Structures are given as structure tokens and as C-alpha cells.
Amino acid sequence: MSNIQVLLVAGTHGNEINAPWVFDQWAQNQDLIDRYGLKVIPVIGNPLALQKGQRYVDRDLNRSFYPDLLNSLNSSDLEIARAKNLVDLYGPNSNNASQIAIDFHSTTACMGSSLVIYGRRPADLAIVSLIQNRIGLPVYLHEGDPLQKGFLVEAWPCGFVVEIGPVPQMSLNSRIVRQTLLTLKICLEEISKSIDLRSSFPQKLIVHRHLKSIDFPRDSSGKPIAYIHRDLEARDWHPIENGSPIFEDLKGDVIRLSDNSFKDKVFPVFINEAAYAEKNIAMCFTQREVWNFDNSWKDAFYELINS
Numbered sequence: 001m002s003n004i005q006v007l008l009v010a011g012t013h014g015n016e017i018n019a020p021w022v023f024d025q026w027a028q029n030q031d032l033i034d035r036y037g038l039k040v041i042p043v044i045g046n047p048l049a050l051q052k053g054q055r056y057v058d059r060d061l062n063r064s065f066y067p068d069l070l071n072s073l074n075s076s077d078l079e080i081a082r083a084k085n086l087v088d089l090y091g092p093n094s095n096n097a098s099q100i101a102i103d104f105h106s107t108t109a110c111m112g113s114s115l116v117i118y119g120r121r122p123a124d125l126a127i128v129s130l131i132q133n134r135i136g137l138p139v140y141l142h143e144g145d146p147l148q149k150g151f152l153v154e155a156w157p158c159g160f161v162v163e164i165g166p167v168p169q170m171s172l173n174s175r176i177v178r179q180t181l182l183t184l185k186i187c188l189e190e191i192s193k194s195i196d197l198r199s200s201f202p203q204k205l206i207v208h209r210h211l212k213s214i215d216f217p218r219d220s221s222g223k224p225i226a227y228i229h230r231d232l233e234a235r236d237w238h239p240i241e242n243g244s245p246i247f248e249d250l251k252g253d254v255i256r257l258s259d260n261s262f263k264d265k266v267f268p269v270f271i272n273e274a275a276y277a278e279k280n281i282a283m284c285f286t287q288r289e290v291w292n293f294d295n296s297w298k299d300a301f302y303e304l305i306n307s
């Protein structure tokens with residue numbers, strides 16, 4: 001029998017309350033979600049932020065898991081202490097080690113449900129292939145972004161984020177709750193199949209690879225002077241190209257996409273994400289790529305699960 005343990009995290013951002021609601025439902029009714037015999041640990045990522053209804057208290061917990069911060073001795077930030085605490089309790093070298101971490105978030109952007117991975121770890125690519133093959137979710141490959149690092153799931157040998165939207169911060173929504181619940185069930189079922197090597201891996205994985213993020217146009221004082229153009233509003237995952245309208249400024253003038261590094265169509269995501277306003281991100285651009293499934297991903301995943 002596999003000793004695999006799966007860490008399920010909700011409320012990493014304290015103002016994303018739908019996944020914590022699912023955990024509360026589950027605590028009330030243990031039959032709500034089939035564990036398929038897996039050892040599963042549901043945990044609230046940032047309980048104090050959740051209690052306060054804030055994304056975080058001192059800093060973004062989901063940017064606090066990089067080694068420099070985890071090894072720092074003299075930080076007073078609550079989230080750095082919490083990141084260390086989670087790694088101490090459930091990290092791969094802890095007494096209660098989890099090998100897989102799944103971090104459930106919600107987004108205010110009109111992205112529907114999606115999966116996010118950070119970099120190209122083979123086991124991550126394997127598990128998102130299984131889930132994409134099962135329910136067709138897009139996979140956002142966040143890599144090559146020097147401005148954003150230290151994501152929670154990176155501290156575990158395998159892990160990914162589930163993003164469900166659109167839903168405002170601090171707002172419960174039955175559809176978001178149901179989508180979160182459905183995705184959680186599928187994740188556990190697909191992991192459980194891997195224990196006895198019953199997974200059906202696809203031949204292809206479709207990824208949306210991160211290219212860059214852009215900010216809103218601002219005046220010299222830093223105030224935004226344009227908003228998302230109506231043609232782009234709620235058009236996450238839809239391709240645009242140089243010349244496509246992206247912003248409309250205070251005078252009503254259209255600002256168009258113009259980036260010499262984009263040779264082909266790009267696919268915007270996290271358009272107008274409320275949580276990214278403080279990060280000066282108006283949207284992220286991705287490139288859609290179809291990859292052949294590589295058996296080394298499967299081997300890495302099976303080895304992790306069955307070691």
C-alpha cells in the first residue's frame with residue numbers, strides 16, 4: 001500500500017472563502033468526498049487572514065515559500081512564520097510528510113476553472129495531464145517570472161493550484177462551491193488510480209505558458225489612467241494579437257496591444273484580477289502550446305506515489 005499523503009489547502013488567501021466553505025461542509029459530512037483510501041489532510045492556509053476576511057495580514061502567503069524567506073531567522077511577518085509552520089508540519093521532511101499539495105483558490109477573473117503549475121516538474125506535468133484529460137481544464141504554466149516566486153505548492157515534491165472563478169472576494173457562490181468540490185473529488189480519484197498504476201495518461205497536454213504580465217497605464221503619480229477595453233473584458237483564454245484593443249483611457253482613446261516580442265497570437269488570463277491590482281498586474285499573457293505527453297512525467301509521478 002502506498003504511503004502517499006495529500007495536503008489539501010484552502011484559504012491560502014483569506015478573502016477567497018469558497019474552498020474553506022467546502023472544507024467546512026466536508027467536516028460536517030465525512031461522506032461528502034470519497035478519499036479512495038488516500039491519506040488526506042485538509043488545512044486552512046492562512047487562518048488569521050481568513051478570520052479577518054483579508055487576502056493576507058503582513059504579506060502574500062502564496063509568495064512566501066522561497067528558501068531565502070523560509071530560512072530567514074528574523075522576520076516578524078505572520079505569513080513567513082505560517083509558511084515555515086506549514087512546511088514543518090506537512091513538508092516532505094516532516095514527521096507527517098505529504099508528497100502532493102493541492103492549493104484551492106478562487107479568482108475574480110472570468111477564467112472558469114483552471115490549474116496552475118510553477119515550472120516543469122515532471123510529476124506536476126503528469127498529474128495535471130490526468131486532470132485535464134478527465135475534465136478538460138486549462139493549465140496555466142507559470143514560469144520565467146522573476147517578479148513572482150515562492151508559491152506554496154513549490155515547497156512540496158508535487159503540487160498545483162486549482163483556480164475557480166469568477167467570484168468576488170469574500171463572496172460565497174453555489175456554482176463556485178460546486179466547481180471546487182467537483183475538482184477536488186476528481187483530483188483525489190485520479191491520484192488514487194495512480195497507486196495501482198491504473199491511470200490513463202493522455203497523449204497530449206495543452207499548456208498556456210506564461211509570457212509576461214502588464215500593468216495598467218498610469219500617470220506620473222502612479223494613478224491608473226485606463227481600464228480594460230470592453231472587447232477584452234471577461235475574454236480570458238481568448239486569443240488576441242498586436243493591434244487588438246486592450247485598454248480605454250480617460251479620454252476614451254483606445255490603447256492597443258503592441259509588443260514586438262509577440263510573434264503570434266497571445267492568450268490573456270487573470271484579466272482585471274482584483275487581487276493583482278496591488279501587484280500592478282492588469283493581465284497576464286500566455287502562449288498556447290500542445291505538448292506530447294512524455295513518459296518520464298508518468299515515471300516520476302508513479303515513483304513519487306508508489307515509493
Ligand SMILES: [Zn+2]
Binds near residue numbers: 016
Ligand atoms: Zn488566491
